[in-house]
Amino acid sequence: MDSRRLLVFREVAHAGSLSGAARALGWTQPAVSQQVRRLEAETGTPLVVREGRGVALTEAGRRLLRHAEAIADRLAAAEQDMAALTGLAGGTVRIAAFPTAAAVLVPPALAALRERAPALEVHFAEFEPPEAEAAVREGAADLAVVFRHEDDGDDVPGDLLREPLTRHPVQAVVPAGSPVPASLADLREEPWIAGCARCRRHLLRCARRAGFAPDVRFATDDHVVVQRLVARGLGVALLPSWALAVSAQPGVAAVDLPDVDGRVVETLVRPDARRVPAVAAALEALRAAC
Numbered sequence: 001m002d003s004r005r006l007l008v009f010r011e012v013a014h015a016g017s018l019s020g021a022a023r024a025l026g027w028t029q030p031a032v033s034q035q036v037r038r039l040e041a042e043t044g045t046p047l048v049v050r051e052g053r054g055v056a057l058t059e060a061g062r063r064l065l066r067h068a069e070a071i072a073d074r075l076a077a078a079e080q081d082m083a084a085l086t087g088l089a090g091g092t093v094r095i096a097a098f099p100t101a102a103a104v105l106v107p108p109a110l111a112a113l114r115e116r117a118p119a120l121e122v123h124f125a126e127f128e129p130p131e132a133e134a135a136v137r138e139g140a141a142d143l144a145v146v147f148r149h150e151d152d153g154d155d156v157p158g159d160l161l162r163e164p165l166t167r168h169p170v171q172a173v174v175p176a177g178s179p180v181p182a183s184l185a186d187l188r189e190e191p192w193i194a195g196c197a198r199c200r201r202h203l204l205r206c207a208r209r210a211g212f213a214p215d216v217r218f219a220t221d222d223h224v225v226v227q228r229l230v231a232r233g234l235g236v237a238l239l240p241s242w243a244l245a246v247s248a249q250p251g252v253a254a255v256d257l258p259d260v261d262g263r264v265v266e267t268l269v270r271p272d273a274r275r276v277p278a279v280a281a282a283l284e285a286l287r288a289a290c
Contacts (some may be wrong), residue, residue: 001042008036008039009036009065010068012036012055014139014140015054016056017055018033018055043064047060048061066158074272088277091121091276092278093120093121093281094124095122095143095144095145096143098127098129101147106145112289117281128198129147132144132146136268142282143273147266149170150262160268164265166290167265168241169262170202174255176231176250178253180253182257183259184210184260185259190236191218192214193220193226193230194216194237195226209259210259217234226239227247227251228251230252231249231251231252241254265290
């Protein structure tokens with residue numbers, strides 16, 4: 001297979017269409033289409049199929065895309081290895097992180113990274129863990145800062161590498177002045193406020209272990225809204241201590257409970273991306289910030 005055609009195919013996969021890839025590459029659409037057809041001839045199988053105004057990957061296309069991403073990572077590593085000879089004097093790194101990490105962990109890490117390598121171009125976007133993971137898989141981010149809960153047993157699917165950075169507790173948030181619960185079961189009769197999909201699953205799992213199904217009345221990803229609802233006596237919630245540290249509101253109390261597991265904060269990267277100096281520097285800055 002021609003590696004250049006693999007990179008063209010990667011652009012088609014990212015753009016979702018031949019015309020989108022042509023615009024990204026500065027080529028004509030027939031030229032892109034010809035490269036894809038030749039790659040299909042080389043592999044002996046269709047890689048894309050027409051879908052509306054764009055294209056969709058076949059199973060063979062999805063598998064080949066993983067190899068194309070690895071080749072792109074290696075080429076980026078080669079380019080930035082040269083920049084590393086002059087102390088990261090150039091290059092780009094793209095970071096995705098979930099909201100509370102964006103508030104607590106990312107600012108000191110980016111400040112340290114700028115001090116170490118002022119010429120390095122750093123891009124940051126806020127995503128919940130599933131979207132951040134997808135951004136790394138699709139090549140839209142070089143590394144992601146994500147979280148899982150300590151008792152989660154699910155592995156990261158595919159070939160992304162996971163590195164734990166730190167942990168912090170998840171606390172019960174109740175109205176200030178109310179009786180202090182000793183366990184999650186003490187809150188079984190209360191209305192509940194749930195957060196993101198991963199946080200809701202965590203609440204349901206903890207409550208199930210405590211012997212009840214929570215009556216979820218409200219749903220919001222905004223930690224300030226959660227606390228203000230709690231302060232008005234409208235419900236109780238589970239929030240990570242990082243959220244309370246950066247956006248503590250009056251009228252609430254945070255309680256550590258023995259039957260609520262905490263969060264593990266991790267990075268996700270593609271294997272070859274770790275060799276890219278800019279990515280390695282960003283990972284080191286995140287470790288130091290922890």
